[in-house]
Amino acid sequence: MRRLLLLLVAVLLTAGCASVPGSSSVQVLRKVTEGDAPEIPAGPADGTDPLSLVRTFIYANGSTVDRHSAARRFLTPAASQGWDDGESLTVLDEQFDTVYPPTSGTDPNVATVRIRGEQIGTLDSVGAFEPAESPVEIDVTVRRDGGQWRIDRLPGGVLVRLSDFRTNFRTLKARFVDPVRRATVTDLRYLPAVPAQALPSRVVDMLLTGPSPALQGAAQTAVPATARLRTNVTESPDGALVVDLTQLGDVDEARRRLIAAQFVLTLAEINVPRVRLLADGAPLLDGPTDLTADALSSTNATVQPGADVPGLVVTGGRVRRLPGGDPLLGQAGNGAFDVVSAATTADGARLAAVARDSGRQKLLVGATDGLLAAVSLTADAMSRPTWTPTGSEVWTVLGPGPRAVVARVAVDPNGATRTGQVNVSALTALGPLTDLRLSRDGMRVAAIVGGGLVTGAVVRGDDGDVVVRNVRRLWPTDLTQVVGLDWRADESLIVVTAPSDRPVSLVSSDGLTLQLVPSANLTPPLRAVTAASSRPFLVADQGGIWSYDGGELDSWRQVLGASPDGIPLYPG
Structure with a gap:
């Protein structure tokens, strides 16, 4: 198995710093912040041989400064003039080789060098990462002139190692719009970190192009297609960023x-505190001239569980509170039903439960601490339910088998239910669908398909139909035998797998990074996992439920023992 660049995630849940044991192969990647420009790689050393020259050229490709000027030092003048570095950007796994092909010419001053490695994916023209694991094999020609080897012929595009990409590109959560809820959702993008003064203009251009392919059809932009910049993006004398739009039309x-x-x-993602947003020179909104993120935070579509809503666990046929394991007061906790799995709405008020019934399973919906009513659904098996952010719908996979169906149950404010289906043919085309979780903004799903991790976008039609589209299989070589998953945030997932070499991982929702979570104290194989922003991870292993806060030198702590069938859950 190829070696991966893995990230220790001790810093992901708290403000603590990552700690890497001296014997670990895990590498910690430095993130670029404002004012922290990546160091420009040096040019080729005198006397460098062809293989080392090409390898160091790949290292230098990470620097985007002045049209990859650092990398161009490795090229002959003719090659530098002809190289189209803007044609494409391919992100490589850390381990790659430079070798001589089996056959080569007879000219002692000309050689062919083959680059062999694995690509993780590509960066498209709008700064969105597209996962696409595949072998890479590219030949370049090097020529010796004046005693020094330089690359004389190479294809267009740029090859960048993942670590160099992370060092030289800035992660950005661009904002677009959920057309149903009319609220903002995030869309992961990546921009060159330098020059820093160009970032605001790049961000504005990105927003004018619309959502990435991963969210096409699901998210929209509120910016009219006719909109343009009236003037260049500038900074006012008092420090506000001035963005003047035109051709907005009647909005x-x-x-x-x-x-x-x-x-x-x-x-605000690139540390712009105040924006003076104008339309044809006049303020876009009534009120303060300069706008801040705090003033517009209420537009966020993501719904996180309230701090007073506890985590729960299903064990022994009952739903219990964590920590402590006290059963819920209503039918979900008093033994009226033999509960297999459950989910509550983000506010904790309403609960959906899967219960055993005469050798099959049924779905129940009702008040968390009250009565539950059966929905007109039964199946041999149902996945753990998952709620939309508003609590108006609950989904579950009816299976098992390659023809699994995703049921969508609409729940009105009075508790009445109406049952329909989600079109998941794009998922089932990849293999048997066994589990599915809605993101906390409701725009995405993560699913276990054929034992692997797959994501997709939730597209809602004007006729009320719901379809999962834009599916992407993430890290298929490394994430096998997936047994549980959940959304930590709209940009990251936690995944547990049966293999003991990688029991718990964090994965970016676009598939760029796979991050190893320490597994000390856990006893694989694991069964289930749940996560939420600013909450500890909860994992079920053979002995009980374990919690991980992610602090420096932290380890998993048992919060409930003697529950070999336990399934933990946070609201959502």
Whole structure:
């Protein structure tokens, strides 16, 4: 198995720093922050042989400064002039080889060097990462001139190792719009970290192009297609970023507020505190001239569970509170039903439970501490339910088998239910679907398909139909025998697998990074996992339920023992 660049995740749940044991092969990647420009790689050393020259050229490709000027030092003048570095960007796994092909020419001053490695994916023209694991094999020609080897012929595009990509590109959560809820959702993008002064203009251009392919059809932009910049993006004398738009057309105040939220919240990602957003020179919104992220935070579509809503666990046929294991007061906890799995809405008020019934399973919905009513659904097996952010729908996979169906149960404010289906043919085309979780903004799903991790976008039609599209299989070589998954945030997933060499991992929702979570104290194989922002991870192993806060030198702590069938859950 090829070696991966893995990240220790001790810093992901708290403000603590990562700690890497001296014997570990895990590498910690430095993130670039404002004012922390990556060091420009040096040029080729005198006397470098062809293989080392090409390898060091790949290292230098990470620096985007001045059209990859660092990498161009490794090229002959003719090659530098002809190289189209903007044609494509391929992200490579850390381990790659430079070798001589079996056959080569007879000219002692010309050689062919073959680059062999594995690509993780590509970066598209709008800064979105597209996962695509596949072998890479590229030949370049090197020529000796004046005693020094230089690359004389190479294909267009750039090959960048993952570590160099992370060092030289900045992660950005761009904001677009959920067309149903009219709220903002995040879309992962990556921008060159330097020059820092170009970042605001790049962000604005990105927002004018619309959502990435991963969210096409699911998210929209509130910015009209005709919109353009009236003037260049500038900074005012008092420090506000001035963005002056034109050709917006006739847009009402609600849409203007969404436009403002897209720009202001996205620009806040690159540490722009105040935005003076104009339309043909006049303020876009009534009120303060300069807009801040705090003023527009209410537009966020993501719903995280309240701090007073506890985590739960299903064990022994009952739903219990964590920590401690006290059963819920209602039918979910008093033994009225033999509960297999459950989920509560983000506010904790409503619960959906899968219960055994005469050799089959059924879905129940009702008040968390009250009565539960059966929904007109039964199956040989049902996956753990998952709620939309508003608590108006609950989904579950009816299976097992290659023809699994995803049921969508609409729940009105009075508790009445209406049952339908989600079109998941794009998922089932990849293999048997066994589990599915909605993201906390409701725009994405993560699923276990054929034992692997697959993501997709939730597309809601005007006719009420719901379809999962834009599916992507993430890290298929490394994430096998997946047994549980959940969304930690809209940009990251936690995954547990049966193999003991990688029992718990964090994965970015676009598949760029796979991050190893320490597994000390856990006893594989694991069974289930749950996560939420600013909450400890909860994992079920052979002995009980374990919690991981992610602090420096932290380890998993048991929060409930003697529960070999336990399934932990956070609201959502």
